[in-house]
Amino acid sequence: MFTEVKKHIKLIFKYFTFNLSAIAEYRTSFFVQVFGMALNNASFAFFWWVLFDKLGGGIGGYGFRDVMFLWAVASTGFGLAHVFFANMNNISGMIMTGELDTYLLQPKNPLINSIAARMSATSWGDFLYGIILMLLIKASGMMWIMFAISIFTAAILITSIAVAGHSLTFYFGNMEAVGRTLWEFTITFSIYPETIFRGPVKALIMTALPIGFITHIPLRMVYNFSWGTLFLLLGVAITYALFAFALYMFGLKRYESGNLIITRM
Amino acid sequence: MSKYLAMAGISIKNSLVYRANVTGRIIFYFVFIFVFFSLWSMVYSGNEIAGYSLRQMIWYVCMTELVVFCSGSGIFGIMNHEVKSGEIAYQLVRPWNYVYKQFASMLGNITFSALVFTLMAIILGMVFAGPLKGFNAAAIPFIVVSFLLSIAMNFFFLMSLGLLAFYFEENGPFYFIYQKLLFVFGMLLPIEFLPLWAQGILRYLPFSLITWGPAKMVVDFSYGYAMEIIPLQIIWCIGAIALAQFVFSRGVRKVNVHGG
Numbered sequence: 001m002f003t004e005v006k007k008h009i010k011l012i013f014k015y016f017t018f019n020l021s022a023i024a025e026y027r028t029s030f031f032v033q034v035f036g037m038a039l040n041n042a043s044f045a046f047f048w049w050v051l052f053d054k055l056g057g058g059i060g061g062y063g064f065r066d067v068m069f070l071w072a073v074a075s076t077g078f079g080l081a082h083v084f085f086a087n088m089n090n091i092s093g094m095i096m097t098g099e100l101d102t103y104l105l106q107p108k109n110p111l112i113n114s115i116a117a118r119m120s121a122t123s124w125g126d127f128l129y130g131i132i133l134m135l136l137i138k139a140s141g142m143m144w145i146m147f148a149i150s151i152f153t154a155a156i157l158i159t160s161i162a163v164a165g166h167s168l169t170f171y172f173g174n175m176e177a178v179g180r181t182l183w184e185f186t187i188t189f190s191i192y193p194e195t196i197f198r199g200p201v202k203a204l205i206m207t208a209l210p211i212g213f214i215t216h217i218p219l220r221m222v223y224n225f226s227w228g229t230l231f232l233l234l235g236v237a238i239t240y241a242l243f244a245f246a247l248y249m250f251g252l253k254r255y256e257s258g259n260l261i262i263t264r265m
Numbered sequence: 266m267s268k269y270l271a272m273a274g275i276s277i278k279n280s281l282v283y284r285a286n287v288t289g290r291i292i293f294y295f296v297f298i299f300v301f302f303s304l305w306s307m308v309y310s311g312n313e314i315a316g317y318s319l320r321q322m323i324w325y326v327c328m329t330e331l332v333v334f335c336s337g338s339g340i341f342g343i344m345n346h347e348v349k350s351g352e353i354a355y356q357l358v359r360p361w362n363y364v365y366k367q368f369a370s371m372l373g374n375i376t377f378s379a380l381v382f383t384l385m386a387i388i389l390g391m392v393f394a395g396p397l398k399g400f401n402a403a404a405i406p407f408i409v410v411s412f413l414l415s416i417a418m419n420f421f422f423l424m425s426l427g428l429l430a431f432y433f434e435e436n437g438p439f440y441f442i443y444q445k446l447l448f449v450f451g452m453l454l455p456i457e458f459l460p461l462w463a464q465g466i467l468r469y470l471p472f473s474l475i476t477w478g479p480a481k482m483v484v485d486f487s488y489g490y491a492m493e494i495i496p497l498q499i500i501w502c503i504g505a506i507a508l509a510q511f512v513f514s515r516g517v518r519k520v521n522v523h524g525g
Binding site for chain 2: 028029032033035036037039040042043046047050051054055059060177180181184185188189192193195196197198201
């Protein structure tokens with residue numbers, strides 16, 4: 001079991017170096033995309049800056065730095081997930097077209113093998129933006145500690161939610177729209193203060209769709225750290241990853257191969 | 266004219282076929298409005314901010330999103346692809362004006378989106394905010410004209426940016442910058458939230474006229490606003506069409522056709 005995990009981690013890093021060298025071939029395009037994505041995210045910072053400036057106070061107990069912390073974790077966590085596992089959003093497509101056959105023939109887990117096969121160039125922009133934002137807001141030591149931990153749990157959760165959504169395609173036919181919508185929900189709900197959500201929405205993002213654990217719980221820990229909450233955060237991330245993995249692997253048994261011929265270049 | 270209408274008809278049929286795509290966009294529209302409803306409900310406590318009440322603010326976001334969802338028909342990506350892949354060469358020999366042909370091809374999609382998302386905007390506005398106080402039905406023709414001009418203006422600006430692929434290998438940053446200017450100068454926040462000096466400039470610029478212009482007319486209509494905003498929108502709309510024609514006619518000279 002341990003050897004298998006080690007082998008797959010090695011595979012992920014092999015894909016990483018290979019994809020990075022492929023992207024580096026088109027340097028101008030790469031830097032343009034990174035800059036574009038950072039600019040895209042910065043426009044939201046402008047929105048919050050104007051809003052806080054106009055209100056002259058907090059929003060639901062959140063200050064400007066707190067919202068920027070949410071953004072930093074979400075952005076870098078998202079970047080990390082898509083630098084390593086950009087193919088997560090193509091799972092439904094791979095199942096529907098039969099492209100998955102290629103991965104089934106290889107001696108590695110098809111889920112890890114397929115989602116790690118692609119890197120998103122723009123995600124480097126997201127990854128760097130979060131770090132730059134942390135520097136700009138002059139984040140406190142505790143913010144940096146929670147940032148360092150939560151970008152990994154955020155990446156795991158973002159990937160797991162997308163994998164779980166797309167895995168439904170094995171069970172119910174083309175669920176690409178569902179997978180993509182879940183992925184968009186995840187991003188949208190994690191970049192706004194937790195306190196604006198109430199009732200069933202709040203219950204949903206703290207349980208079945210643990211979006212609240214991506215950014216909101218880490219921010220709570222910045223001000224009120226407890227080992228219990230930290231273990232809860234790690235536990236939720238690992239449990240959800242295992243749940244998504246199991247959903248995919250059980251679904252895979254229902255997969256019917258196509259006759260698509262693919263060249264992987 | 267009939268050939269452009271036929272293209273618009275085909276485009277409507279295509280929109281109806283891709284139902285999953287429409288459903289996904291409807292869900293996303295709902296989520297976006299819901300998040301902003303939650304945010305503004307938290308921000309407001311019975312007061313007005315920059316001259317907008319909570320109810321006006323929710324309707325405002327419903328309306329600005331409506332413009333973006335109706336005109337975001339992927340024209341930038343299509344232009345980019347056609348120029349970079351060389352597919353545009355096949356279009357040049359056909360008996361139509363390329364710029365108008367693209368508009369006609371998208372018209373069906375835009376009409377379909379306009380019908381679906383207008384309905385969504387009204388339903389969500391009524392559910393989350395309730396009816397707008399003092400809304401005058403006589404304002405509707407002005408609002409419709411303003412929305413149509415916004416959508417057309419946005420379309421031709423996006424098309425011009427896509428056609429910049431004739432001149433630049435990487436035209437993505439132009440698109441990003443344009444999109445973000447729309448975003449921050451009217452889409453998420455009315456320009457009244459910005460300093461007075463910025464407002465003075467922004468009310469004449471296309472970014473604000475595309476989003477803030479028609480949304481402002483819905484939430485706080487006055488004939489004075491309509492007479493100020495609509496003529497400016499007409500001028501910018503003509504400017505956007507001329508720009509698309511100019512970028513295309515100059516860019517197309519750079520095309521080398523080698524057959525194949």
